[in-house]
Amino acid sequence: MxxxxxxxxxxxxxxEKKKGLLPxxxxxxxxxxxxxxxxxxxxxxxxxxxxxxxxxxxxxxxxxxxxxxxxxxxxxxxxxxxxxxxxxxxxxxxxxxxxxxxxxxxxxxxxxxxxxxxxxxxxxxxxxxxxxxxxxxxxxxxxxxxxxxxxxxxxxxxxxxxxxxxxxxxxxxxxxxxxxxxxxxxxxxxxxxxxxxxxxxxxxxxxxxxxxxxxxxxxxxxxxxxxxxxxxxxxxxEARTKRVSIALEEIPSQVLLDKFKVFGEVKSQKESKEIEILLSDGRRLSQLIDLVNSQDVRVESLNTHEPSLEQIFLKYTRSEKSGEA
Ligand SMILES: Nc1ncnc2c1ncn2[C@@H]1O[C@H](COP(=O)(O)OP(=O)(O)O)[C@@H](O)[C@H]1O
Ligand SMILES: [Mg+2]
CATH class of the missing domain: 3.40.50.300 (P-loop containing nucleotide triphosphate hydrolases)
Structure with a gap:
């Protein structure tokens, strides 16, 4: 239609004419x-x-x-x-x-x-x-x-x-x-x-x-x-981003947090047992789980979330204006 x-x-x-100097x-x-x-x-x-x-x-x-x-x-x-x-x-x-x-x-x-x-x-x-x-x-x-x-x-x-x-x-x-x-x-x-x-x-x-x-x-x-x-x-x-939230039984070490950074942006509060990872490629979820398993930490829960339209929007319009959305 x-x-x-x-x-x-x-x-x-x-x-704009610059004070008549330029045509x-x-x-x-x-x-x-x-x-x-x-x-x-x-x-x-x-x-x-x-x-x-x-x-x-x-x-x-x-x-x-x-x-x-x-x-x-x-x-x-x-x-x-x-x-x-x-x-x-x-x-x-x-x-x-x-x-x-x-x-x-x-x-x-x-x-x-x-x-x-x-x-x-x-x-x-x-x-x-x-x-x-x-x-x-x-x-x-x-x-x-x-x-x-x-x-x-x-x-x-x-x-x-x-x-x-x-x-x-x-x-x-x-x-x-x-x-x-x-x-x-x-x-x-x-x-x-x-x-x-x-x-x-x-x-x-x-x-x-x-x-x-x-x-x-x-x-x-x-x-x-x-x-x-x-x-x-x-x-x-298509955006392939996935948000993964993990709750650990203890506060994660900086070393562990750094390992997660390989998968995308990592958000964690100081002294908190919860971590959020924005997987830049959702298909790497199994690798992330492997990493968690290979570490000496116990996991209380692990949840994945679909990207919101907002995340998709930001992904495709990353520019100086992206904050306005
Ligand atoms: N009549 C116009 N004359 C000159 N530039 C215009 C005119 N209308 C819109 N623009 C420019 O075109 C661009 C797109 O504007 P617009 O279509 O209103 O965007 P949006 O609706 O997505 O906010 C802007 O840079 C705006 O300044
Ligand atoms: Mg408009």
Whole structure:
């Protein structure tokens, strides 16, 4: 339903003039760099990446708000360049940008305005707005001015607007970022319902837990590039990292801790009998167990844990920005 090949967007930027000494020079920011991926019908694709990775730009290009510099993309089989009107008629877009609403109009008036713009019949529009606002718990707030809405209510209203015409494809750009847990849960439920109804969803999120719960596939973006993608199971397998926690019957010697370091990062508190080892290659687990057995220590317990999406994310985006996730 969504398909791209080598999709690239370079923003031309004028470098700041240095006190008139240098002429203005044009430099580019490659926000989306040769991105190729596909999203199947009826699935949720999660896009994760640090701030500035290019996620929003990718969404804007796919929803025809911004033209790509090169590459191709199709949504519902329509070219985003040659058939942009058909693409727009097939998608719902929630960008989370408040400026796309009129601050002095009420929530109801805002959505009504956009529904009329899309050519919806008044009776149908009214029915749909009531239904959606009720299901997202903002019907009672419908007559409040947009500027008085809380962030959670604004995001919900954005979602109501994007759901109006019930299109087959949705682009949701950080729909749950910085809002209260109740609103976030409501929005996640809505995404789940959409998926159950066979809709295709591209979900940009900073919440890796949310991505684990909602997404069939996940793509990791870093500096404009799609550095890794796949199903969660695949990513976990591929990342090959495993966390092993071992509880010993006595405090481990420094010599033993150093031996563990061969397998990956070792975490242990001073004077503690518990050690945590981040196996850089999960397949070396048996070697680790051999090592433990060959030592003169008794083991109380040994547990292995799958890597979390967070660990996978950090593994593939290790850069100065990796802390932001
Ligand atoms: N309109 C624009 N003009 C110039 N540069 C832009 C524009 N929009 C985004 N960028 C740049 O493109 C890069 C990616 O931004 P963005 O797509 O917003 O990232 P994300 O959504 O992943 O945080 C950033 O370096 C950003 O500064
Ligand atoms: Mg963004």
């Amino acid at each position: 969504i398909w791209t090949e080598n999709l690239t967007k370079v923003f031309k930027q004028r470098k 203005k020079r044009k430099t580019g920011v490659t926000a989306v760099d040769h991105v190729s991926f596909e999203v199947d019908r009826g699935t949720v694709y999660g896009l994760i990446g640090a701030n500035g990775a290019g996620k929003t730009t990718l969404v804007k290009v796919l929803s025809t708000l911004v033209l790509p510099t090169s590459g191709e993309a199709k949504v519902c089989g329509y070219s985003i360049i040659k058939e942009d009107r058909k693409v727009r008629a097939s998608i719902g877009l929630a960008t989370g940008t408040e400026r796309s609403f009129y601050f002095r109009l009420s929530g109801w008036q805002n959505v009504w305005f956009f529904g009329v713009l899309q050519g919806m019949a008044h009776s149908e529009l009214k029915r749909r707005m009531e239904e959606l606002m009720k299901s997202l718990d903002i019907y009672s707030e419908r007559d409040k001015q947009f500027m008085q809405y809380s962030l959670g209510e604004k995001r919900k209203l954005d979602l109501v607007r994007c759901l109006l015409t019930d299109p087959p494809v949705f682009f949701l750009d950080e729909p749950t970022t910085s809002i209260d847990p109740y609103s976030a849960i409501k929005i996640r439920d809505t995404v789940r319902e959409l998926k159950e109804r066979g809709k295709t969803i591209l979900l940009v999120t900073h919440n890796l837990d949310e991505a684990e719960k909602l997404c069939d596939r996940v793509g990791i973006m870093d500096k404009g590039k799609l550095v890794k993608e796949g199903s969660l199971g695949f990513l976990k397998e």
